[in-house]
Amino acid sequence: xxxxxxxxxxxxxxxxxxxxxxxxxxxxxxxxxxxxxxxxxxxxxxxxxxxxxxxxxxxxxxxxxxxxxxxxxxxxxxxxxxxxxxxxxxxxxxxxxxxxxxxxxxxxxxxxxxxxxxxxxxxxxxxxxxxxxxxxxxxxxxxxxxxxxxxxxxxxxxxxxxxxxxxxxxxxxxxxxxxxxxxxxxxxxxxxxxxxxxxxxx
Amino acid sequence: xxxxxxxxxxxxxxxxxxxxxxxxxxxxxxxxxxxxxxxxxxxxxxxxxxxxxxxxxxxxxxxxxxxxxxxxxxxxxxxxxxxxxxxxxxxxxxxxxxxxxxxxxxxxxxxxxxxxxxxxxxxxxxxxxxxxxxxxxxxxxxxxxxxxxxxxxxxxxxxxxxxxxxxxxxxxxxxxxxxxxxxxxxxxxxxxxxxxxxxxxx
DNA sequence: TTTATTTTTTAACAAATGTGAAATGAATAC
DNA sequence: GTATTCATTTCACATTTGTTAAAAAATAAA
Numbered sequence: 001x002x003x004x005x006x007x008x009x010x011x012x013x014x015x016x017x018x019x020x021x022x023x024x025x026x027x028x029x030x031x032x033x034x035x036x037x038x039x040x041x042x043x044x045x046x047x048x049x050x051x052x053x054x055x056x057x058x059x060x061x062x063x064x065x066x067x068x069x070x071x072x073x074x075x076x077x078x079x080x081x082x083x084x085x086x087x088x089x090x091x092x093x094x095x096x097x098x099x100x101x102x103x104x105x106x107x108x109x110x111x112x113x114x115x116x117x118x119x120x121x122x123x124x125x126x127x128x129x130x131x132x133x134x135x136x137x138x139x140x141x142x143x144x145x146x147x148x149x150x151x152x153x154x155x156x157x158x159x160x161x162x163x164x165x166x167x168x169x170x171x172x173x174x175x176x177x178x179x180x181x182x183x184x185x186x187x188x189x190x191x192x193x194x195x196x197x198x199x200x201x202x
Numbered sequence: 203x204x205x206x207x208x209x210x211x212x213x214x215x216x217x218x219x220x221x222x223x224x225x226x227x228x229x230x231x232x233x234x235x236x237x238x239x240x241x242x243x244x245x246x247x248x249x250x251x252x253x254x255x256x257x258x259x260x261x262x263x264x265x266x267x268x269x270x271x272x273x274x275x276x277x278x279x280x281x282x283x284x285x286x287x288x289x290x291x292x293x294x295x296x297x298x299x300x301x302x303x304x305x306x307x308x309x310x311x312x313x314x315x316x317x318x319x320x321x322x323x324x325x326x327x328x329x330x331x332x333x334x335x336x337x338x339x340x341x342x343x344x345x346x347x348x349x350x351x352x353x354x355x356x357x358x359x360x361x362x363x364x365x366x367x368x369x370x371x372x373x374x375x376x377x378x379x380x381x382x383x384x385x386x387x388x389x390x391x392x393x394x395x396x397x398x399x400x401x402x403x404x
Numbered sequence: 405t406t407t408a409t410t411t412t413t414t415a416a417c418a419a420a421t422g423t424g425a426a427a428t429g430a431a432t433a434c
Numbered sequence: 435g436t437a438t439t440c441a442t443t444t445c446a447c448a449t450t451t452g453t454t455a456a457a458a459a460a461t462a463a464a
Contacts, residue, residue, distance in 0.1 A: 412458080415456085416453100421450070422449070427444075432438080433436100434438090
């Protein structure tokens with residue numbers, strides 16, 4: 001894909017999700033940068049200030065936490081049309097307490113801190129949009145929390161497949177097991193019991 | 203406690219959490235009502251429009267979901283100094299998809315829809331505050347999701363006790379078990395293994 | 405108090421998931 | 435192509451949690 005096509009994805013997102021007009025887009029696009037972001041690198045890292053917000057034009061990333069025992073836990077996945085970054089850290093320019101890692105090579109549309117500020121001055125409505133997104137995320141997490149606690153692992157795996165049908169093919173199962181809260185071997189056992197939906201080929 | 207004392211609790215909350223000035227409080231208090239809300243009643247009910255937002259001056263409530271098998275699941279608890287209500291349903295006056303039930307007799311400070319609108323016109327900053335609260339909730343839920351999935355039930359129970367030290371004494375253990383995602387009998391088994399922190403007396 | 409009702413605990417067994425080690429398979433580097 | 439690394443599966447067994455039923459304890463009602 002060409003750079004222009006990646007940027008177009010963000011234009012579409014802006015028009016549909018943010019209700020940005022053509023005029024607003026003309027303003028916005030001056031502040032955007034396209035960035036290649038390689039697999040396994042951390043876009044947000046615990047203890048460091050998050051200096052950019054990114055829109056994923058292509059790729060899969062995850063938020064994760066590191067545990068005392070050395071293992072890490074995948075909190076959730078993000079991919080095309082999601083934002084990556086830590087708003088708390090970004091807007092207040094304070095150290096982040098989160099980690100966001102690329103699980104595939106990614107193409108990101110980037111807002112730097114400086115550009116975001118200039119942009120916000122031109123389009124104050126962006127604040128409202130941020131709030132709406134936050135609210136949406138909160139409700140989604142609440143639903144996840146409840147379903148995860150009260151459904152067994154097999155059902156949770158099926159829900160994962162329904163919600164992230166495009167991700168299974170693109171990342172190792174170990175991340176998915178961690179996201180579901182089970183050991184990789186347990187996921188493997190579950191997959192054997194539902195052969196119809198467990199294929200990893202396209 | 204007297205009505206005045208309950209209202210004072212909200213005044214304190216407003217001053218500390220919402221940074222409301224004395225002048226703002228004088229405006230706000232004209233729009234408030236005190237309401238007694240009895241145990242087991244639903245303040246928010248699935249399918250019904252949420253016509254009031256409440257601040258809990260005294261009592262414990264829970265958000266819950268009803269499952270197909272007839273059981274219900276406790277999503278999370280709220281108590282003194284928390285708000286109760288469904289903002290989506292309230293502000294858009296559309297049917298709610300949530301349930302909020304009183305687990306003890308409660309004293310609530312109430313905003314009706316009409317009063318909230320009048321109030322918002324006098325203090326537009328309230329919107330920002332709402333957004334901040336939402337964001338805070340989202341981050342809390344995220345943390346919960348992760349810890350719940352990757353810690354065993356005993357550790358989750360200890361975290362519950364740390365986070366809600368005041369609730370154990372006031373509601374049946376069945377709700378807590380549901381919140382932790384385990385059967386009541388399993389919780390009982392856990393409590394036996396940690397006698398020091400499991401007492402229900404004051 | 406005495407009786408109901410609700411809440412909590414206990415027990416035995418079943419089912420689900422974790423753990424460690426090893427084998428197989430797939431992708432990548434040389 | 436072969437070697438090397440990484441990803442996935444398999445297995446045996448340990449541990450945790452669920453389930454069912456009943457008893458005990460606590461609370462509310464009469």
